[in-house]
Amino acid sequence: MSIAKSTGPRPNAHKPSMRKRATWLMVLSAGGALGGCITVNAPEEPIVIELNINIKQEVIYRLAADAGNTIEENPDIF
Amino acid sequence: MITRTLRLSVLAASGAVLALALAGPAQAQRDPGYEAARASGQVGERTDGYLGFTGSPDAGLRKVVDDINIKRRALYAQKAQAARATLEEYAFTAGCLAIARTAPGERYQAPDGSWQVRGSGLPVRDPRCP
Numbered sequence: 001m002s003i004a005k006s007t008g009p010r011p012n013a014h015k016p017s018m019r020k021r022a023t024w025l026m027v028l029s030a031g032g033a034l035g036g037c038i039t040v041n042a043p044e045e046p047i048v049i050e051l052n053i054n055i056k057q058e059v060i061y062r063l064a065a066d067a068g069n070t071i072e073e074n075p076d077i078f
Numbered sequence: 079m080i081t082r083t084l085r086l087s088v089l090a091a092s093g094a095v096l097a098l099a100l101a102g103p104a105q106a107q108r109d110p111g112y113e114a115a116r117a118s119g120q121v122g123e124r125t126d127g128y129l130g131f132t133g134s135p136d137a138g139l140r141k142v143v144d145d146i147n148i149k150r151r152a153l154y155a156q157k158a159q160a161a162r163a164t165l166e167e168y169a170f171t172a173g174c175l176a177i178a179r180t181a182p183g184e185r186y187q188a189p190d191g192s193w194q195v196r197g198s199g200l201p202v203r204d205p206r207c208p
Contacts, residue, residue, distance in 0.1 A: 059163060060171045060174065060208055062161075064208040067174075070172060071172060074149075
């Protein structure tokens with residue numbers, strides 16, 4: 001009897017704790033949404049997008065002699 | 079008489095060739111406005127292989143420099159195709175070299191995009207530059 005009494009309330013006790021937890025989560029998330037706004041400031045300096053980042057050093061080394069000749073052969077535009 | 083005319087024509091022809099050879103390099107000199115703008119630092123070498131303005135140029139200088147950049151682009155495109163590279167790769171390589179060739183006092187663009195005055199030492203270049 002005493003065992004039945006003690007085990008009886010367990011499922012009932014479990015349910016409110018889940019509800020409580022859910023309520024707390026709602027309260028917390030609501031509080032977070034209200035108070036935890038993240039402010040993002042635009043940087044002072046302009047954003048530079050580096051388009052040359054994909055150029056590989058080995059390609060540059062392969063082209064170096066050719067590009068050097070091009071510069072020497074066209075002194076009017078270099 | 080015939081041999082004399084022939085000799086004269088040969089002389090004239092060789093003279094013309096010589097004149098062309100002399101005129102060739104003279105014609106391929108920098109535009110005086112461009113040269114002056116380089117020396118004064120109004121125009122500098124950008125990292126991407128083209129010329130850039132360090133300030134706001136007048137219309138005349140802008141036209142001269144824009145024309146040079148258009149010519150550079152056409153040349154890069156042609157040479158890049160021959161070397162089986164992209165226009166950007168070839169232009170960037172030429173930019174590395176053009177910055178290395180700046181004279182002291184001239185301006186060039188550092189990898190961070192800022193304009194620098196070329197000193198007596200080596201310029202600040204992209205680590206990939208040869």
